[in-house]
Amino acid sequence: MSLPHPSSDQISLANVLAVLGDQTRLAIVGYLARNEGVAMSCGQFLDFGSKTNLSYHLAKLREAGITQTEVSGTSRLISLRRGDLDSRFPGLLDSIITAAREIPLLERLKEDG
Amino acid sequence: MSLPHPSSDQISLANVLAVLGDQTRLAIVGYLARNEGVAMSCGQFLDFGSKTNLSYHLAKLREAGITQTEVSGTSRLISLRRGDLDSRFPGLLDSIITAAREIPLLERLKEDG
Numbered sequence: 001m002s003l004p005h006p007s008s009d010q011i012s013l014a015n016v017l018a019v020l021g022d023q024t025r026l027a028i029v030g031y032l033a034r035n036e037g038v039a040m041s042c043g044q045f046l047d048f049g050s051k052t053n054l055s056y057h058l059a060k061l062r063e064a065g066i067t068q069t070e071v072s073g074t075s076r077l078i079s080l081r082r083g084d085l086d087s088r089f090p091g092l093l094d095s096i097i098t099a100a101r102e103i104p105l106l107e108r109l110k111e112d113g
Numbered sequence: 114m115s116l117p118h119p120s121s122d123q124i125s126l127a128n129v130l131a132v133l134g135d136q137t138r139l140a141i142v143g144y145l146a147r148n149e150g151v152a153m154s155c156g157q158f159l160d161f162g163s164k165t166n167l168s169y170h171l172a173k174l175r176e177a178g179i180t181q182t183e184v185s186g187t188s189r190l191i192s193l194r195r196g197d198l199d200s201r202f203p204g205l206l207d208s209i210i211t212a213a214r215e216i217p218l219l220e221r222l223k224e225d226g
Contacts, residue, residue, distance in 0.1 A: 013212045014136050021131025091208035099126045099202040
């Protein structure tokens, strides 16, 4: 089973920005960026919200083309679509990740260790 | 008379992204960027929507701290808050402006001259 993802040329700037215009989704993207190269499972985002809320936020990120979700048995592995985003919108993802370091959810995570 | 604007440190990344997640507002920002240094009046955005719609979009941009609106007699002069945005979110505005060049409303404007 695989989940639907937009192709690279279907990724819309307005939609990417609209979906990232949310503290929880920014925190998820910041966390993914900090762990780049490692696919994260949903459970690793539980600091950012309830399971139901997370499912919603992760679907929004996937549908906008910001993340890739791979279904592996009973778990879902999530990673940033850095290649697609960097080629479509050069510099955008990095500037957002840098700016997102200040947002409260990620700040709290830093304090926790 | 002057309109309310957030101070630089009140500008929120999530809010800036949410407000820019809209084709019309991206087109307005792209147009302001192309004419940087010149304050634009509302009337210059009429290609992007009706007067009522524009008032709404311009208010959203101002309230998010993306634009500065100066009231001068009966007209309103709008400019990008580049200094504030660049210092708060380095590289963000430029990457969005570059990516926004492809959006339909600005494309149409290019064809028109």
